Amino acid sequence: MAGEAKAALFEALAEVAKALANGRRAELIDTLAQGERSVEELAEIIGQSVANTSQHLQRLLRAGLVTTRREGTRIYYSLASSAVYTLWRTMTETADRHVKDLGELAEAFLGDRSAMQTIGRDELRTRMRAGDVVVLDVRPDAEYRSGHIRGALSVPTSQLKSRLSDIPSGLDVVAYCRGPYCVMADDAVRYLDRQGRRAIRLEGGFPEWAEEGRPVAAGN
Known part of the structure; x- marks a missing residue:
């Protein structure tokens, strides 16, 4: 029983990591660190359809990483708290230190x-x-x-x-x-x-x- 409870706890904790385990969702978090944006704006920024972007945002919402508000027919997303940005910053800094070839990938994009x-x-x-x-x-x-x-x-x-x-x-x-x-x-x-x-x-x-x-x- 205790073993099942422990497994369930760590599975719940892993939901955050699972939500971020996608390049487009990571890009959404990076964008929302700048401030609130509508679904349509986010879709344009990450180069995806509104439908696909909405699916990614719903995954982040279920993990508790973002919040929403409605204004008329538009839905706006923002990070759930400053802790979400802190997590994202720690993740990118860790990747910068430990992920092989990240520097080469960055140079290919940034010059x-x-x-x-x-x-x-x-x-x-x-x-x-x-x-x-x-x-x-x-x-x-x-x-x-x-x-x-x-x-x-x-x-x-x-x-x-x-x-x-x-x-x-x-x-x-x-x-x-x-x-x-x-x-x-x-x-x-x-x-x-x-x-x-x-x-x-x-x-x-x-x-x-x-x-x-x-x-x-x-x-x-």
Whole structure:
């Protein structure tokens, strides 16, 4: 009897791992770490149909990793708590240390980062206080509105070329996006470098900054 109860307990605990054991569901968690999104928005981001995306979200919902709310005919999803993001961050950091060939897979997606200058979160906060950097949030507008580094300028990568003149000159530019495996900040840094601007990528992204209790803001 005790053996059956123990087995049932550990099976229940394993449900979280089972829910995350799918690349598309992992990508959904990574996206929802930026803030609440509708099913339709999530489907576009992960490149799946609305029906398939809904199935993945329902699996995450049954595992208790996400919550929902309805607004009219639309359903919006968000992470169930900050603990879900902490789990996701720990999982990615563990994979970075121990999964063979992960670095090669990341480079195939993100490109060669060896020459890209980066800045840590502590150093960025110090420099923001000194006023000698411009911080760019290059995520989509909806994610910026959900939450961003306080004082950051919203310039999504899709608008970078047309809004280059909006970025103050004479200062280093620090770009950030969703996290360590997000390509948007890399693209922004490379583009700005080609334009003769001194550009730096923030280590991690907005979720890491927020999780550590650093200044954030929401809205436009």
